[in-house]
Amino acid sequence: MLERGSIGASKLVLQKNGLALPRYSDSSKVAYVLQGSGTAGIVLPEAEKEKVIAIKKGDAIALPFGVVTWWFNNEDTELVVLFLGTTLKAHKAGEFTDFFLTGANGIFTAFSTEFAKALVASQTGSGIVKLKEGTTMPEPKKADRDGIALNCEEAPLDVDIIKGGRVVVLNTQNLPLVGEVGFGADLVRLDSSAMCSPGFSCDSAYQVTYIIRGSGRVQVVGVDGKRVMETTVEAGCLFIVPRFFVVSKIADKDGLEWFSIVTTPNPIFSHLAGRTSVWKALSPEVLQASFNVTPEVEKQFTSKRTADAIFFPPPN
Template sequence: MENMSLVPLELPQKLTDGEGGSYYAWNDVVFPFLGAGQIGYVLQGSNGVAGIMYPESKEEKVVKLEKGDTIVVPKGVVSWWFNAGNDELNIIYLGETHNAINPGNFTYGLLAGAIGILKGFSNKTIAKAYDINDEQVNELVGSQKEALILKLEQGLTMPKPSNYDLTIEFDEVKPDFQVKNGGSIRFLTSEKQSTLEGIKICGRLLKLDPNAMFGPIYYAQESGVELSYVTKGSGWVQIVGLNGQIALDTKLEVGQLFAVPKFHVIAVGAGDEGIECFSIVTTSKPRLAQIAGNMSFWKTMSPQVLQASLNVTPKFCELFMDKIENTTIIMPPN
């Protein structure tokens, strides 16, 4: 991730498209075996269903999905996804891929479909593994025509959601920071969602009111890479590196994806309609360090040190300290 591009990515590549739906990715996706841990966020839909099967588990966990829900998909699980509603089901998945077969890309393996793993084994191996004859092998392996997404035949009923606590509505998570007329920040960690235990990522939902600003901040403890997707509204982002040079300064629109490398400082501003961003951070313990605001280092620094380091007059130093006292991590519009 050290060589990542900071230019916001607008349109992912369409990898598959069929009667049942489409699958897009911002990088080439490979399909060897099961994927790295990731968090899914439902952008659209009111009646989605997902089935999750954990290794060595004797039961399938079936959950309902609707707009605003998040669902954690740990590494090594088997899953299926179904739209039981009349509107589109649109889900974005963000995850850490450092240990993937091809770092930077999700690693998936398909149990079924035109490129499913059974296609690679000989008929003799399949027959032995499942105790079936050659005719049954041909039906098992050769019946699937679609690669990834298919449309169900009439009369086939999918399992109904159970009460498994695998999803959480992000808006129901208690805000970690909230400012009147400014916005809110919510982190999704293992303390709030047990399925994140053992996965060194967390989710974040940033909501800014019109013309409000978040930051500048960076992640102080177990600093990780941040990957953010604009889910609503518009605005701007500025990212500065350790050498004090601007690494990214650009406008943001719905559907754009941008990355923040380790130890880089970021500020996000909302446009006239506000902005919302769903993010993952490659740390299990997010801790924001503020560069501005009443919780910043400037606030705790001795006035003499501040004056000397900034090379300012005592009068300006006093003014600066007074201003910091009245600012916060999210600033409402003036």
């Protein structure tokens, strides 16, 4: 499904003093910090100076095409970063390919000039290296985060339903670089035993979801009303919802938290339950005829869940 949807996913894990060497990618991505804290260096195309930012759990960083990045962990806790993105222009559909500027597999290693050989000969590591304790690295600047990074755990909530769930949506308003990346993202926290309304992306987008914490059940329904997936998910699981397919999630008792991307910068969803449901917009006569039910049954159906928007708290 990753290949069919031209979507990529990967993780970066750094131990203390681990440095992910400077590289650029053949894909635009959003990075999400799953664990730990550290420092990231970002060089935007045609920029004269890198941006150095402090990163921590909950940070989302937009990485358009052509961006050069490096990542460093100077803490005892592992730094774990998730990358989700599109591979429409990648060398291999469904895979990210990184081009390293330095290291044993760096692009300069193939050049034959004496300058290039002298420059790269001393770095024998590939991809990730461990620096000596006390090695000086650039200091992060708070201003460098503007427009590039947003902490989803501290950002204003777009949806907040008591005993239901909360959502922070990344879009061009709160993270301008999302427009250059070409897709949106969100962080969703579903409370204990709550349900996320069945819904679909109505702008021909794929949904790619990574489970961060907790567990729950997921159902996906596709063409001709056929259920194409029913499974239990837990932390570390990743799944994809194809275009226009309907998905719903129910959290277990410990709740369910996920980070996802939608392959359009400002996604629009239609929901099939709750206050904003499509059913609420359809006339009673159409519903009665479509379901072949009496007005009384139709009224009972449309009166359910009128107060909730996207998340449904468990029954009392």
